[in-house]
Every structure is written in C-alpha cells, then in structure tokens.
Amino acid sequence: MAAKVLHFLSLTFFLIHFSTAFTPQDNYLINCGSSINTLAVENRYFTGDSSEDGSSYLSKGKSVSLTNPIPSSNSSVLYSTARVFTSGSSYKFNIKNVGFHLVRLHFSPFSSRDFDLKKASFVVSANENSLLSNFSAQFTMLKEFIFMVNKEELEILFMPTQDSSFAYVNAIEVFSAPKDFIIDEGITLISPNGIQDFKQNISSKILETVHRINVGGSKLTPFNDTLWRNWIPDDDFLFLKSAAKIATTIHPPNYQQGGATREIAPDNVYMTAQQMNIDKLTSNFMFNITWDFPVRSEDSLHFVRLHFCDIVSIALQTLFFNVYINGIIAFKDLDLSMLAFHELASPIFVDFLVQSSVNTNVVRISVGPSDSNSFRKNAILNGVEIMKIVNPLGSEKRAKTKNIWILVGSFGGGSFVLILAIISTLFVLKCRRRKPEPTRVESTGWTPVRVYGGSSHGKLLEGAVHCYGIKIPFADIQLATNNFDKSLIIGSGGFGIVYKGIFQENFRVAIKRRVPGNKQGLPEFQTEITILSRIRHHHLVSLVGYCEEQSEMILVYEYMEKGPLRNHLYGPGLPPLSWKRRLEICIGAARGLHYLHTGSSQGIIHRDIKSTNILLDANYVAKVADFGLSKSGPCLDETHVSTDVKGSFGYLDPEYFLRRQLTDKSxxxxxxxxxxxxxxxxxxVDSLLDREQVHLGEWAMEWQKKGMVEQIVDPYIRGQIKPSSLKKFGDTAEKCLADYGVDRPTMGDVLWNLEHALRLQESEIQIESQAETDVNSVNRASPRFIPTIHSSSAGVEGDIDNSSSEITSQVFSQLITNEGR
Structure with a gap:
C-alpha cells in the first residue's frame, strides 16, 4: 500500500512539476555591463550590474561597461554586454544558505573600439580559491563550478595577468544547490591501482563541469532542467555505436525518497537510456557498451556521477550488470531494483572519484553483462556527469606561506641534519640487535597494499609467514596437483582456478592459483591474507600456506569435505538436511560471525555472508569463509564505516546500499x-519465479508477518519442526531483516536465540512462552559463546567450542564450487 501511495504522489508531482520548480534560497543572476534587467531565454531575470539594483554587487577595482557593437541575433541577450576590469575587481554576494553553491560564469568575446575581448587573459577566484588560471576565451563559453561556501559572503575576483591589461565577464549566476546535491560520504576512488575508499571530503574540493550527457536522449536546454543545465546527447562519445540500442519510455520516473530527484537530473534523462544491442549478442560473444569522454591530460582527478533508471525490465531483480571506469570494475553485479527501493523505473545515481594515469586524455566508462546472471544479459546507462577537481581549497593561501617555510628551512636546516644523523645512527644500532627476518620471496608485481604500516606485498606475506610459518615450494604444489591436472579442478573464482591437491600422508588440500596476468580479485586476495593473519577460530576459515615463486601466487587451504551449505539446501544429487542439523549449522555460522564482530577491538565486518560462503566439513561443522570483501569495523568513536557497496545481490543490506554506511548489522x-x-x-533470488516471489527476503517476510511462515517451509522438514522452535527461528530471521540496522539484533543475540530454538526442538516438554526471550531485547551471548582471547604466534584464537578434537578444516566457498561471488 505504501508503495502505491508513493507511486501516486510521484505521478501527481510530475503533473505539477513545471509550476513547482526548484527555488534556491541564494539566487543571484547578474547581467554584467548592462544598465537594465533582462529576461533570459529560460524565463529567469538577470539584474544589470549598472542598474540601481545591481550596482551594489560590484566591489573594489576599476571597471567599465562594454556593449557589443555587432550583437548576434542567434546568441543570448546576456552576451550583448560585458563588464571589463582594468585592475583586480570583484563582485560580492551575501550568502543566506551556507553550503554547496553553483557558480556559472559566462564569457562571449566580442570586439569594440577600445577592447578586443579575445586578447584578455586573467585569473578568477572565489573567496581566495582559484577557479580559473590564465584564462582566455576565443569563443562563447560557460564555465560552471560547484563548491562549498562556508561563510556568509562570496567574493568573486577577476584579476588580469601580466600578459593582459584587462579581464571581463558577460554574466554571473550564483545560487545555492539543493540539499544532498553532493554527498561527502561513501564515494569510491577509482585509481590505476584499483578501488579505494576516498578518505577526504568532496566539500573541500572545487568541481568544474566538463561533461553532462543525456545518454540515449536528445539535447536538453536550461528550459527543461530545474537547475537550468545543458545536457548533450552521447552519440559522439560512443566507442562502438553498434553495441548500443536506445531505450525510451513515456512514463515519468518513479521517484522515491532517498533516491535521485529532479534536481539531480531532469525527467528526460531518466526516461531515456542506452542498452545492449541484444541483436548483436550470441552465446559465445559478450561485449560492453563503452563511452570515451575527452578530458585534459593535465587534469588527473575527476568526479564522475552515473545516472541509472531501469526502464527496460518487466520484473524486479532480472537485470544485473557490471560498471567499469577506465577499465577497472567499479560496480560488480549492480542490481538497480535493490538500489531503487525495490521499484522499477526509480532513478538512482552513483558517485565516483576517478584518478587517471599520467597523460590520459579520456575517461572511459563501460557497462556490460554480469556473469552472475544467466537469466537475462543486458546493461544500461541513462546519464553521465564528469567534473574535474580544481585546486583544493586553500591552495593560494598555501602558496603565500611557501616562502615563509623556505626562510625557516634555511635557518633550521643545519639543526635538522644533525638530528637526522643521530636518529639514523640509533636506528642502525637497533637493527643490528634484531633477529634475522624471513627471506623475502621474489616479487610478482602485486599492487602495493598497506597493512599495519606496511606498504608492500612483501611485508604482508612476511606477516603471514610469521603467523603460520608455512611457505610451500612450487614443486610440492605441482606434485600435489599432478602438475595442475584439469581433472582435479574443483572450482574457480575472480582470482583464479581452484584444484584439489594431496600432500604427503594423504593430507588433502584446496589450492587456489592465480591465472597469470589476471588482476581481477587481487585486492580481495590481499584482504583475505590480511584477515587470516589476524584471526583464528573453529568456525572461521584457516590458511595452510602460500607459494610465491616463478611469478606464481598461490594460496593453500584445508579441504572441506561437504562443500557449501547452499548445495545441501537445494543443490542436485545431495540428500536434504534434517531440521536439527540445519539449526546446528546456523548456530556454527553464527558463532563464527559473532567472534568476527567481537574478537578484536574494532571487529571485522564480513560483507559477503551467503549460503555459498558457509562451508561444511566431514562432520557438517559450519565454517564461515571468503573474507575477500571484509572490512575492519568502526573505531570506538565512530558508528559506521563509510565505504563503497560490495556484496552479493539478494543478501545486501538495503540501508548499506542507500547510505553506504557499513556496520556489523549489515x-x-x-x-x-x-x-x-x-x-x-x-x-x-530466483528470477524465474513470479514477481512477488523473486526476492526471498521480501517473500518470506510477507508470510512471517502474517504468522503463516509454516506455509513456505521446505516440505522435507515441515513435519519435523516443533511449532515453538519454528516460531523462535522465524522471529529471529524477521528481526535480522529489519529495515534499519539499529533495529536489528547483534550476532550474539542471534546466536542465543538460535540456541534457544535448538533447545525447544530437542525438549520433550515445550518451554512456556514467558521463558522465551525476545531477540530484540536480549543483549548478551551465552557464556559458552563468549570468545576468550589468547596471545600466541598463531594469531588470535577464539576458544569458543570445548571440543578440541574436532578437525578445523576450512576453505573458501570458491574452492569447492564454481559459483563465485
């Protein structure tokens, strides 16, 4: 019902859209050099800076008004006059709404008797922060900037350079941006070395618009945009036009609270798209749609905003695709329906910061089909915005202090050298007393990774050697796999191929070998080593050893006899699990996760919990596996970790999806x-089912909330479950799927309730309902499950299970199954 109400409201809002356009609190429109107020084409009034209303904006400096002697009938009325500055001069604007603002500067060089504006060369700054340096325009240009105005006055200064005696401007727009127009948190940095979290705030940067593209649509003018922007078609940027096919809809976008708005992009952007030209698609040939957007080679850092709206699907969660930026996968298995509040045609946008290689003159964006979705191969894109990062705020102030530091350095240099010499001597003496460190293995060209102050793969591997003490020769691995016999392949993943191997005394292992030259999965591989170097637990994966020889990178794990939980639930050829065994498996996995969240000061968030990442040994003991996407939890003074969205569709926390704020509740x-x-x-997720059944979480919650969850229980175990055990289990699952993380239980709470469900199942007499503790009110774990931390060279050990005789064989899900992330 709520969704229908929102849909109705969005349609109503669309009908009255043109009468309720965005009204900024700060809104200054200046027609420079004019003595009259002017109505521009987009029905906005520009105040003449020579008029009685506009003269108050002009501040210091010398300037004159200039009129174009030969105005063009095709150009805007704003370009018939200009303000020419013969010395440093500025406009000042009072700011009522501190925050992000849009500043547009219009330049149209014309010639008069006294000035040829094409010969002007000048600098433009805003509150002492550079916008344009040595700027000169040979044709009509609009320069747009977006930045934070954090005080109650904005001064825009025009300063002629030494090569020119004057500067000029034809028109100025200054207006406040809508709320949440630029969001500081959760922006992913795409660099030549891979994906990273952007540690700074965009609010400390100045953005200059380079491209604004209506993908699959026509040109949009300021009259069609609530923020008076121009959007141009994507035809000239398509790398291979035959790979794309235009998609359009006549229905207005289905806007949802928390997603995109008409101020983020106009309706027409979200009503058109480019999709894969399926006519060109065959079972043996896959392709991406690619756009190349030219940028200046000296500009290495850009803010990229991608706009999406699923106007091609007929059902939820049937479209999954990958997004690439500069050849690096920026978003894997993107599910628009999950990001868009489980609604079709609901607009969303995703922001990235892109750091290009030196002398790169394009930003390349591609979308292509996901390997995870065999139901339907397609990919779409609706809009693109690219903005370069101008000099960071305060750069001019830093330049002013540069000479002061040089002066201080000249006096203090001698003392500094003396101190440095003393420190170096002490360091050498200390190193001589250290025990010899393990020999570093040969490099295979890993991307550098920082772990606890380390800055290379060598230090990371040395840490792993210190914990596990096992470096396995490549010759031994060849022997264990019969020289990587294809008949021993048991799985594959983003990193490489997995083989079953047998060492001496019939010790079975799973061997994960990187495909030479394959960089996909490498960051996850490094994260895996980092995590496994810090933790040891009976219900978590453990590493046997590694090999790095002859340009090989190989990890070795103990072999998991029974494989992933998923195979035993609905995989072919395996007998169904009993209800009691399923409870025991869930309890084991919960123990591992509880330790993961609480076994260190910050804890670790797995970020990819799913049934293929819960493995079973020969005795059906559950182990949580695959830590390639894991992140350290927030510090004590933080509530979350801001990061890019990672995980597997169908299992992703919707709050994490929307806010990009990761917690253990995800x-x-x-x-x-x-x-x-x-x-x-x-x-x-099962795309072949009816729409209301596609997503398991939504479908099961409907039955759970109706108190009829027994109707959807696996028929094999329906007669085995005692009602009290089923109720406790269903209530626990329901609490886990609360919309907001604060309403979800901790893993300790979940663990306690699953143990309770098992006791209810095993008891001959039903425990009274008042003895049941609600999963949301319990804030403890049974003493049996409280981890005891031991200090040892083997890492951190969680002493959770007293049965020390059980074999702790653990391994990635990818080591047993072909179903990767």
Missing amino acids: DVYSFGIVLFEVLCARPA
Missing part, C-alpha cells in the same frame, strides 16, 4: 536471508 541482515534460505530451501 552482516546480520545477510545472515537473516541465509536463515530463510535454510528454512525454505530456495535461492535468495
């Missing part, structure tokens, strides 16, 4: 999906 949500997966014995 793992709790994913685990809730696994609980329903265990109960119902069906996938988290």
Whole structure:
C-alpha cells in the first residue's frame, strides 16, 4: 500500500512539476555591463550590474561597461554586454544558505573600439580559491563550478595577468544547490591501482563541469532542467555505436525518497537510456557498451556521477550488470531494483572519484553483462556527469606561506641534519640487535597494499609467514596437483582456478592459483591474507600456506569435505538436511560471525555472508569463509564505516546500499536471508519465479508477518519442526531483516536465540512462552559463546567450542564450487 501511495504522489508531482520548480534560497543572476534587467531565454531575470539594483554587487577595482557593437541575433541577450576590469575587481554576494553553491560564469568575446575581448587573459577566484588560471576565451563559453561556501559572503575576483591589461565577464549566476546535491560520504576512488575508499571530503574540493550527457536522449536546454543545465546527447562519445540500442519510455520516473530527484537530473534523462544491442549478442560473444569522454591530460582527478533508471525490465531483480571506469570494475553485479527501493523505473545515481594515469586524455566508462546472471544479459546507462577537481581549497593561501617555510628551512636546516644523523645512527644500532627476518620471496608485481604500516606485498606475506610459518615450494604444489591436472579442478573464482591437491600422508588440500596476468580479485586476495593473519577460530576459515615463486601466487587451504551449505539446501544429487542439523549449522555460522564482530577491538565486518560462503566439513561443522570483501569495523568513536557497496545481490543490506554506511548489522541482515534460505530451501533470488516471489527476503517476510511462515517451509522438514522452535527461528530471521540496522539484533543475540530454538526442538516438554526471550531485547551471548582471547604466534584464537578434537578444516566457498561471488 505504501508503495502505491508513493507511486501516486510521484505521478501527481510530475503533473505539477513545471509550476513547482526548484527555488534556491541564494539566487543571484547578474547581467554584467548592462544598465537594465533582462529576461533570459529560460524565463529567469538577470539584474544589470549598472542598474540601481545591481550596482551594489560590484566591489573594489576599476571597471567599465562594454556593449557589443555587432550583437548576434542567434546568441543570448546576456552576451550583448560585458563588464571589463582594468585592475583586480570583484563582485560580492551575501550568502543566506551556507553550503554547496553553483557558480556559472559566462564569457562571449566580442570586439569594440577600445577592447578586443579575445586578447584578455586573467585569473578568477572565489573567496581566495582559484577557479580559473590564465584564462582566455576565443569563443562563447560557460564555465560552471560547484563548491562549498562556508561563510556568509562570496567574493568573486577577476584579476588580469601580466600578459593582459584587462579581464571581463558577460554574466554571473550564483545560487545555492539543493540539499544532498553532493554527498561527502561513501564515494569510491577509482585509481590505476584499483578501488579505494576516498578518505577526504568532496566539500573541500572545487568541481568544474566538463561533461553532462543525456545518454540515449536528445539535447536538453536550461528550459527543461530545474537547475537550468545543458545536457548533450552521447552519440559522439560512443566507442562502438553498434553495441548500443536506445531505450525510451513515456512514463515519468518513479521517484522515491532517498533516491535521485529532479534536481539531480531532469525527467528526460531518466526516461531515456542506452542498452545492449541484444541483436548483436550470441552465446559465445559478450561485449560492453563503452563511452570515451575527452578530458585534459593535465587534469588527473575527476568526479564522475552515473545516472541509472531501469526502464527496460518487466520484473524486479532480472537485470544485473557490471560498471567499469577506465577499465577497472567499479560496480560488480549492480542490481538497480535493490538500489531503487525495490521499484522499477526509480532513478538512482552513483558517485565516483576517478584518478587517471599520467597523460590520459579520456575517461572511459563501460557497462556490460554480469556473469552472475544467466537469466537475462543486458546493461544500461541513462546519464553521465564528469567534473574535474580544481585546486583544493586553500591552495593560494598555501602558496603565500611557501616562502615563509623556505626562510625557516634555511635557518633550521643545519639543526635538522644533525638530528637526522643521530636518529639514523640509533636506528642502525637497533637493527643490528634484531633477529634475522624471513627471506623475502621474489616479487610478482602485486599492487602495493598497506597493512599495519606496511606498504608492500612483501611485508604482508612476511606477516603471514610469521603467523603460520608455512611457505610451500612450487614443486610440492605441482606434485600435489599432478602438475595442475584439469581433472582435479574443483572450482574457480575472480582470482583464479581452484584444484584439489594431496600432500604427503594423504593430507588433502584446496589450492587456489592465480591465472597469470589476471588482476581481477587481487585486492580481495590481499584482504583475505590480511584477515587470516589476524584471526583464528573453529568456525572461521584457516590458511595452510602460500607459494610465491616463478611469478606464481598461490594460496593453500584445508579441504572441506561437504562443500557449501547452499548445495545441501537445494543443490542436485545431495540428500536434504534434517531440521536439527540445519539449526546446528546456523548456530556454527553464527558463532563464527559473532567472534568476527567481537574478537578484536574494532571487529571485522564480513560483507559477503551467503549460503555459498558457509562451508561444511566431514562432520557438517559450519565454517564461515571468503573474507575477500571484509572490512575492519568502526573505531570506538565512530558508528559506521563509510565505504563503497560490495556484496552479493539478494543478501545486501538495503540501508548499506542507500547510505553506504557499513556496520556489523549489515552482516546480520545477510545472515537473516541465509536463515530463510535454510528454512525454505530456495535461492535468495530466483528470477524465474513470479514477481512477488523473486526476492526471498521480501517473500518470506510477507508470510512471517502474517504468522503463516509454516506455509513456505521446505516440505522435507515441515513435519519435523516443533511449532515453538519454528516460531523462535522465524522471529529471529524477521528481526535480522529489519529495515534499519539499529533495529536489528547483534550476532550474539542471534546466536542465543538460535540456541534457544535448538533447545525447544530437542525438549520433550515445550518451554512456556514467558521463558522465551525476545531477540530484540536480549543483549548478551551465552557464556559458552563468549570468545576468550589468547596471545600466541598463531594469531588470535577464539576458544569458543570445548571440543578440541574436532578437525578445523576450512576453505573458501570458491574452492569447492564454481559459483563465485
């Protein structure tokens, strides 16, 4: 009902859109050099700076008004006059709404008797921060900037350079941006070395618009945009036009609170798109749609905003695709329906910061089909905005202090050298007393990674050697795999191929070997080593050893006899699990996750909990595996970790999707999906089912909230479950899937309730309802599950299970199954 109400409201809002356009609190429109107020084409009034109303904006400096002696009938009325500055001069504007503002400067060089504006060369700054340096225009240009104005006055200064005696401007626009127009948190940095979290705030940067593209659509003018922007078609930027096919709709976008708005991009951007030209698609040939957007080679850092609106699907969660920027996968298995509040045709946008290689003169954006979706191969894109990062705020102030530091350095240099010599001597003496460190293995060209102050793969591997003490010769791995016999392949993943191997004394292992030259999965591989170097636990994966020889990178794990949980729930050829065994498996996985969240000061967030990442040993003991996407939890004074969205569709926390704020409650949500997966014995997402059943979480929650969850239980176990056990299990899963993280239980709470469900199942007499503790009110774990931290060279050990005789064989899900992330 709520969704229908929102849909109705959005349609109503669309009908009255043109009468309720955005009205900025700060809104200054100046027709420079004019003595009259002018109505521009987009029905906005520009105040003449020579008029009685506009003269108050002009501040210091000498300037004159200039009129174009030969105005063009095709150009804007704003370009018939100009303000010419013969010395440093400025406009000052009072700011009512501190925050992001848009500043547009119009330049149209014409010639008069006294001035040839094409010969002007000048600098423009805003509140002492450079916007344009040595600027000169040979044709009509509009320069747009977006930046934070953090005080109650904005001064825009025009300063002629030494090569020119004057500067000029034809028109100025200054207006406040809508709320949440630029969001500081959660922006992903795409660099030549891969994906990173952007540690700074965009609010400290100045953005200059380079491209604004209506993908698949026509040109949009300021009259069609609530922020009076120009959007141009994408035809000239398509790398291969035959790979793309235009998609359009006549229906207005389905705007949702928290997603894109008409101020982010106009309706027409979201009503058109380019999609894969499926006519060119064959089973043996896959392709991407690619756009090349030219940029200046000296500008290495750009803010990229991509706009999406699924106008091509007929059902939710049937479109999954990958997004690439400069050849690096920026978003894998993108599910627009998940980001768009489980609604079709609901606009969303995703922001990236892109750092290009030196002398790169294009930003390349591609979309292509996901390997994870065999149901339907397609990919779409609706709009692109690219803005370069201008000099950081305060750069001019730093330049002013440069000479002061040089002066201080000349006096203090001698003392500094003396101190440095003393420190170096002490350091050498200290190193001589150290024990010899393990020999560093030969480099294979890993991307540098920082771990606890380290800055290379060599230090990271040395840390792993210190913890595990096992470096396996390549010859031994060749022997264990019969020289990588193809018949021993048991799986594959983003990093490479997985083989079953046998060492001496019939010790079985899983061997994960990187495909030479393959960089996909390398950051995850490095994260895996980092995590496994810090933790040891009976219900978490453990590493046997590694090999780095002859340009090989190989990880070795103990072999998992029974494989992933998923195969035992609805995989072919395996007998169904009993209800009691399913409960025991869930309890084991919950123990591992609880330790992961609480076993260190910050804790670790897994970020990819799913049934393929819960593995079973020969005794059906559950182990949580695959830590390639894991992140350290927030510090004590923080509530979340701001990061890019990673995980697997069907299991992703919607709050994390929307806000990009990661907490351990995101793992709790994913685990809730696994609980329903265990109960119902069906996938988290099944695109072949009816629309209301595609997403397991939504479908199961409907039955759970109606108190009829027994209707969707796996028929094999329906007669085995005691009602009290089922109720406790269903209530626990429901709490895990709460919309907001603060309403979800901790993994300790989940663990306690699953143990309770098992006791209810095993008891001959039903425990009274008042003895049941609600999952949301319990804030403890059973003493049996509280981790005891031991200090040892083997890392951190969680002493959770007293049965030390059980074999702790653990391994990635990718080591057993072909189903990767």
